[in-house]
Amino acid sequence: MSTTAAHPIGGAVARVHAALDEVAGTPSWSMSRAATAEALVEVSRAEARLVEVRSRLLSHAETVTVAETNASxxxxxxxxxATRSTKRESFRQVRLAEGLDRYDLVREAVGRGEVLAEQASVICTALDDLPDDLDAGVLEQATRALVAFAEVHDAKALRVLGRRILEVVAPEVAEAWEAEQLDREEREAERSAVLRLREDGQGRIKGSFTVPLLVGQMLERALLAFAAPKHQIATHAAAAGESEQDEAPVPVRRPTAQRLGAAFVELVERLDPADLPRAGGVNATVVVTMSLESLQDGLAAATLDTGARLSAATARRLACEAGVIPVVLGGDGQPLDVGRTQRFFTVPQRVALGVRDRGCTAHGCDAPPAMCHAHHEDFWSHEGHTATRRGRLLCPFHHRRIHDPEYEADVGADNQVQFHRRT
Structure with missing residues (x-):
């Protein structure tokens, strides 16, 4: 490596390389668990400090017109x-350098290794999104608050906190600003909603879409319900003619994208045409034409009203689904606390737990409510009650851990569960 050792920054970079050369190839098998954990944390801090140095150098590169050396x-x-990185990554690093130039407090925190590059990028973006006419003192308070939040929150959580930071430092202007921002975003989301579908000539239709946030989350929640393992087991059992008492086969785990794709297919197939708008006096449904013989046991293909063809097996399967009416479970006025009369949490109780917990309550876990179990704080087997106030959401992994005698669980003031292995 070639560096200008006469300058302190160049010399420091050279010493970093020299220090790393000393441990190059050194096996780590002799490190203890505690030493390994500590070293990993310190490596993250060192990476952040190098990011701050790189950001200063990128900013200086603009000043001394480094790009002109090869007409970039x-x-x-x-x-x-020069670094063989993707342009996308290099532009991201330059944007971070520009953000750190604007917000000295963030740059200093990164330089101390207290804020990681990913966190700093989110903080700078959140600060950039604040009103242009915001008082300088309020902006400094917002910066200090986000830097402090970075000590305990990852970049994903900081993104949410950044959107609500004015509620913390300037509640008198936060409500009006948030209302204006949300209105602008929602209007833009509605205008930009698109759906593109195209046949690929191999029996499939491909597409892409962009929809408003709320609609996207509604779709995701519906797909997660269809993709849930319990639903898959029930579907396999029904298809095999097994009763609920029979031991249904466990579904094969597939990548999430494939599971959601299968769920999307099932969601569309289960739409009730009676609930859809009419076009030309006819429900928005696809008409399948085939002979009775083919429907029963024939091999001839069926014809859609669009002229497309599909197999007789698929047509028979769709015929079996005909007349299935979605049922909305639950209703107004249902009690949330049902005591010992019912072991499992009801739908309204699950909704209430989702609103309160917003996902798995294990510290550091971001599993959404739809992928969580409802856990009894007072174990049902120990005369516990099915009550919302004594329940919490836990993902399957942490639900197993809270029942594992090898771990002890403590609930903090923030309703988050901390797990500790018993010694």
Whole structure:
């Protein structure tokens, strides 16, 4: 490596390389569990400090026109070529450098290794999104608050906190600003909603879509319900003609994208045409035409009203689904606390737990409510009650852990569960 040792920054970089050369190839098998954990944390801090140095150098590269050395259109492009990184990554690093230039408090925290690059990027974006006419003192308070939040929150949580930071430092202006921002975003989301479908000539239709946040989350929740293992087991059992008492086969685990794709297919197939708008006096449904013989046991293909063809087996399967009416479970006025009369939490109780817990309550876990179990704080087997106030959401992994005698669980003031292995 070639560095200008006369400058302190160049010299420091050279010493970093020299220090790493000393441990290159050193086996780590002799490190204890505690030493390994500590070293991993310290490596993250060191990476953050190097990011701060890199950001200062990228900013200085603009000043001394480094890009002109090979006629690159920008420092980001020059950096991409010089370091063999993707242009996307180099532009991201340049944007972070520009953000750290604007917010000294964030840059200093990164330089101390207290804020990681991913966190700093989120903080700078959140600060950039604040009103242009915000008082400088309020902006500094917001910056300090987000830097403090970074000590205990990851970048994902900081993104949420950043959108609500004015509620913490300037509640008198937060409500009006948030209302204006949400209105603008929702209007833009509605205008930009698109759906593209195209046949690929191999019996499939491919597509892409962009929808408002609320609609997307509604769709995701519906798909997660269809993709849930319990639903898959019930579906396999029904298809095999087994009763609820029979031991149903466990479904094969597939990548999430494939599971959601299968769930999307089932969701569309189960739509009740009676609930859909009419077009030309006819329900929005696809008409399948085939002979009775083919429907029963024939091999001839069926014809859709669009002229497309599908197998007789698929047509028979769809015929079996005809007349299935979705039923909405639950209703107004249902009690949330049902005591010992019912072991499992009801749908309204699950909704209440989801609103309160917003997902798995294990510290550091971000599993959404739809992927969580409802756990009895007072174990049912120990005369516990099925009550919302004594329940919590836990993902399957942490639900097993809270019943595992090898672990002890403590609930903090923030309703988060901390797990500790018993010694």
């Amino acid at each position: 259109p920008s420092v980001a492009v020059w950096h991409s070529n």
